[in-house]
């Protein structure tokens with residue numbers, strides 16, 4: 001489904017913007033469900049719910065209150081919502097993933113990241129692969145836009161081409177901060193490109209691409225449904241940091257019974273104990 005130019009863009013830049021990655025019906029149903037979760041969060045004062053590894057499923061930003069809800073993360077929404085599960089299993093971006101790493105594709109994990117108006121949520125620069133060592137790195141993060149993403153509402157920022165470069169340390173002075181060092185961040189920030197567009201679009205990102213995002217400075221929300229997929233012959237080397245009953249389900253093609261290994265070296269990540277990686281990223285370097 002991708003043109004040769006789009007494939008080339010993904011392979012050279014490490015990311016691709018895809019318009020209409022969701023149908024209008026998918027977008028509407030995903031948004032309606034998220035709005036329900038947001039309303040329910042108003043009565044909560046601390047992270048709540050439970051994932052299969054016993055951590056809170058719903059994460060709220062410090063300062064969250066009934067009048068100004070700041071629900072910032074839902075881990076594995078596919079386990080508590082049929083529509084999120086259906087979309088994870090079948091969407092237009094998945095056809096693009098097949099073009100990139102197919103024909104056989106597995107699912108790894110899913111989450112929602114939301115920046116409600118006035119919430120200070122920021123994502124420090126990191127590479128997803130440093131949270132998820134696998135035998136090979138044919139892995140992709142698909143970020144579906146459930147709202148219009150604009151330059152003001154904290155869009156994803158990527159550093160083009162960094163998926164071909166080194167794996168940066170995410171441990172600093174014995175602490176897993178889930179982010180690159182301040183020095184790397186300073187050097188890379190001027191090279192960042194923002195990924196924005198209308199609701200229903202998606203950004204596809206290579207697992208090694210350096211990326212982050214700033215706070216939402218607008219009056220509207222910025223909510224992403226994020227799914228990670230990988231080549232079927234890539235196998236995990238440690239626990240999934242967002243485990244689910246659907247992890248490693250083959251969503252396109254078929255199981256091959258083969259494993260493929262690529263050469264790289266990195267430190268294992270630390271498994272989060274809190275509701276999300278925001279807690280790890282809040283640690284000082």
Ligand SMILES: O=C(O)CCC(=O)C(=O)O
Nearest residue numbers: 113123155156212213224
């Ligand atoms: O929510 C965002 O802007 C970025 C998401 C991200 O990088 C992550 O959750 O790993």
